[in-house]
Each structure stands twice: as C-alpha cells, then as structure tokens.
Amino acid sequence: MAVALIANTDRDWELWGQKNPYFGVLSDPRFLDSNLNDDALQQFFASGKSHVDHVYEVIRASLQPAFQPARVLDYGCGVGRLVIPFADRSKAVVGVDVSPSMLALARENCDKFGAASASLLHLDELNSLAPASFDLVHSFIVFQHIPVARGELLLRRLVDLIALGGVGAIHFLYGDSASAPRRGIKAFIQRVPLASRLRNLFRGLPLSSPKVEMNSYSMNRIFEILVNANCCNLHIEFLTHGKYLGAMVYFEKSSRPVL
Numbered sequence: 001m002a003v004a005l006i007a008n009t010d011r012d013w014e015l016w017g018q019k020n021p022y023f024g025v026l027s028d029p030r031f032l033d034s035n036l037n038d039d040a041l042q043q044f045f046a047s048g049k050s051h052v053d054h055v056y057e058v059i060r061a062s063l064q065p066a067f068q069p070a071r072v073l074d075y076g077c078g079v080g081r082l083v084i085p086f087a088d089r090s091k092a093v094v095g096v097d098v099s100p101s102m103l104a105l106a107r108e109n110c111d112k113f114g115a116a117s118a119s120l121l122h123l124d125e126l127n128s129l130a131p132a133s134f135d136l137v138h139s140f141i142v143f144q145h146i147p148v149a150r151g152e153l154l155l156r157r158l159v160d161l162i163a164l165g166g167v168g169a170i171h172f173l174y175g176d177s178a179s180a181p182r183r184g185i186k187a188f189i190q191r192v193p194l195a196s197r198l199r200n201l202f203r204g205l206p207l208s209s210p211k212v213e214m215n216s217y218s219m220n221r222i223f224e225i226l227v228n229a230n231c232c233n234l235h236i237e238f239l240t241h242g243k244y245l246g247a248m249v250y251f252e253k254s255s256r257p258v259l
Contacts, residue, residue, distance in 0.1 A: 009147065010098050010123075012210035017101030019206065024102070025078040027212070045113070048081035051140065052089065055169050059136075062235040063167060063252055069135030075158060075170075076142030077120065080106035080113075086138070087115035094134075098123045126157065132253075135166045140248070141241070144173040145213050152217075152225060159229040162253040168231065172217045175245040214244065222249065230254045 016024030022031035022044055030040045059067045070091045077083050077095030079102055086093040087110070095118060097103050103120050110118045121128070137158050143151045155170065162168055226234070226249075235250040 009145070009213060012212075013097075013145070014099045014101055015210045017099035017103075017105070021079050021099075021102055021105050025081055045081060045084065045109075049085040052082055052085035055138065056089065058235065058237060058248075058250060059167055059169065063233055063250060067167065069166070071134045071163075072136045072138065073129075073134045073158070073161060075137070075139040075154075076145075077106055078102050080109040080115070080118070080120075082138070082140065083118050083120070084110060084113045084115045087118045090136075092117065092119070094119045094121060094129070096121045096123060096126055129161055131160050132163045132166075134161050135163055136169065137162050137166070138169045140169075140171045141246075143171065143217065144215055144244070144246070146215065147213070148215050148217055151215070152221060155222070155225055156229065159226065159231060159253070164253055164255045166253050168226075168251050168253070169248060171239070171246060171248045172219070172222060173214065173241070173244050173246045174216055174219050176214075176216065176243055216244075219247065226251055230256065 013024065020031075020033050022036060022041075023029075023033070025031070026044065026047070029035060031044055056067065068089075072086045072090045072093045074082050074086055074093065074095045077097045078099075080095060083093055083095040083106060093115070095103075095106055097106070097120075100122060103122060106120050110116060110120070139158070143155075146154065158170070159168060223234070230253065231251040232254045233252045237248040237250070239246040239248060
C-alpha cells in the first residue's frame with residue numbers, strides 16, 4: 001500500500017508538471033496556464049527572490065550573522081522559482097524535484113535568467129550527493145505534499161547532506177485551524193474522485209487535474225529527528241496558508257551530540 005501511495009503522489013506531481021506547472025508550485029489563479037502572461041511570470045519569479053532574501057535575513061538575524069553559503073540545495077525546486085535567486089547568492093546550487101517535466105522547465109528558466117550553472121536532479125539521484133556537502137539545505141511548501149512516513153525519511157536524508165556548521169531551513173504544516181465540518185469536507189474531497197473533480201471545476205482547473213495532498217507533521221517528531229542528527233539552535237517562524245498552520249524550521253548542524 002505504501003509503495004502504491006508513493007507512486008501515485010509522484011505521478012500526480014508529474015501531471016502538474018505537464019499541464020499546469022506554475023500553478024502546481026503556487027496555487028494562485030494568476031499562475032494557471034490559461035492565465036499566464038508576462039506580468040504573471042514576473043510576479044511568480046519576484047516572489048521567489050523575496051522568499052530567498054527573507055530566508056537569508058532570518059538566518060543572519062537568528063543563527064549566523066555572517067551567513068553566506070557557497071553550496072545550496074533546494075528540495076522540491078519545481079520550475080526553478082527559488083533555484084534562480086539562490087544561484088545569484090551562492091557559488092553552486094542544486095535543485096531536486098520528483099517531476100521530470102518540472103525539471104525540464106526549471107532548466108529552461110535557469111538558462112533564461114542567467115542561472116545556467118545550477119544543477120538539477122531528479123529525486124532518484126538524491127543519493128548520488130555526498131553527505132555533508134551543502135552549507136544550506138532548503139525546502140518550502142513541499143513536505144506538506146509528501147506522505148508523513150516518507151517525509152520523515154527524506155528529512156533524515158536532507159539533514160545528512162548539511163555540512164557541519166551549515167544550516168537547514170525546512171517548512172512543514174503541523175495543523176489545520178478550520179472547523180471540524182470543514183476538515184471533514186476536505187477529507188471527503190481527498191477520498192472521493194468525483195468530489196475532487198467538482199472542486200477542480202470550481203477552481204477553474206481541468207476536471208482531470210490531480211489532487212494535491214496536504215499532510216500535517218508532528219513537530220515533536222521533527223524535533224526528535226533533528227536532535228538525533230546533532231542539530232541545534234532551532235529558530236521557528238510560524239506561517240499560515242489559509243486555514244493551514246505551518247512553520248519554517250531553521251537549525252544548525254553541530255559537530256557535537258546535542259544530547
């Protein structure tokens with residue numbers, strides 16, 4: 001069952017990459033293929049630069065005042081929205097994604113915006129990266145779309161890629177503030193294909209658009225994984241996405257056991 005679930009979620013993201021890649025990254029009607037224009041694309045990539053600027057500001061204010069990573073990994077890079085500004089601020093950046101179609105478009109965007117030196121890898125190639133080889137490992141609005149058991153394993157692997165003294169900045173959902181009836185409706189839509197298609201129609205999407213999983217993580221489990229990997233100096237930034245409750249977790253990789 002777990003293998004089928006993983007295969008289905010990976011397939012769903014490849015479908016987004018083929019049919020509505022920008023909306024798959026940021027679910028705003030402006031970024032639907034049917035609405036995309038030069039102004040929308042400019043806003044899309046400007047939002048990526050603003051996010052990366054903010055990440056650096058938080059790390060310098062809360063963890064390392066002189067933070068300037070040479071090597072950066074962005075997990076769940078999609079079409080390159082964050083890879084491009086990371087490339088502007090580092091010597092090397094690697095973007096990783098599960099969708100070949102997303103990665104192909106990310107390559108086009110990196111070349112277009114002058115980030116030709118960025119490396120782009122499929123998820124299957126993640127294990128080709130050497131442990132402790134990145135100064136910053138980052139992921140934003142990605143883990144929420146990954147089944148929790150798989151996400152926890154992935155978090156361990158990403159932390160393993162952070163060099164000693166390096167920083168992680170990884171986003172998780174941890175709750176839903178919607179009312180119980182509203183949460184029930186969401187669960188129903190996730191389970192029933194017809195309900196999911198009707199929601200697509202309401203949102204202006206093709207009826208066949210794949211569903212988007214929204215998974216909440218136990219922050220106790222996240223902290224346990226980080227502590228066991230000798231991470232320290234956690235800084236939490238709380239974020240909301242509609243009714244969903246999220247947190248950007250910043251931390252350092254230590255050379256000494258935390259416990």
